[in-house]
Amino acid sequence: MLARGLIMPLLATCCGVALYLYALPLATVVKPQYEEQFALPATVLRVVTGQFKEISADISFLNALTWLGGTQTQPDTNRYLPQQYQWLHQTFENAITLDPYFMDPYYLMNSALIWDRYKVAEVNRLIAKGADTRTWDALLPFFAGFNYYYFLNNGDQSFYYLKQASKRSGGNPFYDSLASRVAYKADKTELAIMYLEEQIREAELKGLKASVAHLERRLELLKGIREIEVAVESYRKLFGSSPKTVNELTTLSLLPSIPKEPNGGSYYLDPTGKVRSTKDLK
Numbered sequence: 394m395l396a397r398g399l400i401m402p403l404l405a406t407c408c409g410v411a412l413y414l415y416a417l418p419l420a421t422v423v424k425p426q427y428e429e430q431f432a433l434p435a436t437v438l439r440v441v442t443g444q445f446k447e448i449s450a451d452i453s454f455l456n457a458l459t460w461l462g463g464t465q466t467q468p469d470t471n472r473y474l475p476q477q478y479q480w481l482h483q484t485f486e487n488a489i490t491l492d493p494y495f496m497d498p499y500y501l502m503n504s505a506l507i508w509d510r511y512k513v514a515e516v517n518r519l520i521a522k523g524a525d526t527r528t529w530d531a532l533l534p535f536f537a538g539f540n541y542y543y544f545l546n547n548g549d550q551s552f553y554y555l556k557q558a559s560k561r562s563g564g565n566p567f568y569d570s571l572a573s574r575v576a577y578k579a580d581k582t583e584l585a586i587m588y589l590e591e592q593i594r595e596a597e598l599k600g601l602k603a604s605v606a607h608l609e610r611r612l613e614l615l616k617g618i619r620e621i622e623v624a625v626e627s628y629r630k631l632f633g634s635s636p637k638t639v640n641e642l643t644t645l646s647l648l649p650s651i652p653k654e655p656n657g658g659s660y661y662l663d664p665t666g667k668v669r670s671t672k673d674l675k
Contacts, residue, residue: 432483435490442491450492454501457484461505478511486519493526496533503536513544524554531562538572548579556588566592566605573611580667582619586612610655614670617652621660621668624648635666 432453433441442449460481466472473481485506488498499520506516517540524533538554541547552575559568569592576585589612596605624642629635639660642648654660658672 432480432487434483435487438487438491446491447495450488450495450498453484453488453491454495454498457481457488457498457501457505461501472509475511478506478509482506482512482516485516489519489523493523496523496527496530499523499533499536503540507540507544510544513540517541517545521550521554524557529561531558531565531568534558534561535568538575542575542578548575548581551575552579552581552584559592566608569605569608570611573608573615577615577618582615582622586615586619589615613655617654617660618668618670620652621648625662625666625668629666636662638662639668 438449438453439446464473464477467474485498485502488495502516503520507513507520517537520533520540521537524530524537527533534554534557538551538558541554542551552572555568555572555575559565559572562568569589573585573589576582576588589608593602593605593608593612596602596608621639621642624647625636627647628642628645636642639648639651639662643651651660654670654672656670656672658670660668660670663669
């Protein structure tokens, strides 16, 4: 009886030891730092979700948001893995494909993907598409315009979307100032001048002249720059090279006099011959 009573405890102990010896190697295995994630293509989701597209867009966005809140970046780079970014990109694209008016995915894309330089052109193309869709919204064209300028060095697209941002916001002087700066950087000073003149004229018609005082100073600055640019272009036609200083232009009578810099600075030519100011638009 006693021997029979010891059989079950002994059997349980043996099973426990065997299980421990089996599981011990598994506990020491280095596990991958990410899980394989899969997202259906947006075109497929549009078909299978039917009349529930908006709800499916919410679910896609919440999946991305939950994942971002619970996943740690890599300790050596403080960034996510490319596979993880790819899944995020696809999930965000799914959300806005299913519901292009849904603002939150655009906002999160602009922070989670753009600033980590992941697929900047592709992501900003989605943001720009959202700006074209949400025709009343000023924030998305500002995002798109800023990204085109800061990350993608595309002055034309940047200027276009910053103009849209200003128009939709009712004439925001900040957007106007940035748009004129972008046009100048893209060597389109005349375009920047015409744009500011139009914005200032619209503000005056609305009785808001005081709100654009700094735009008037910027306009005066750009007009001075453009006057010198014309003289530089004449110099290049005559000599086949760029002048070293602005004073050379007055010495040769290509520039009647050096324009007054409205911010108290002075105009100069950088090594490439571009007209700059010591106070602004550097």
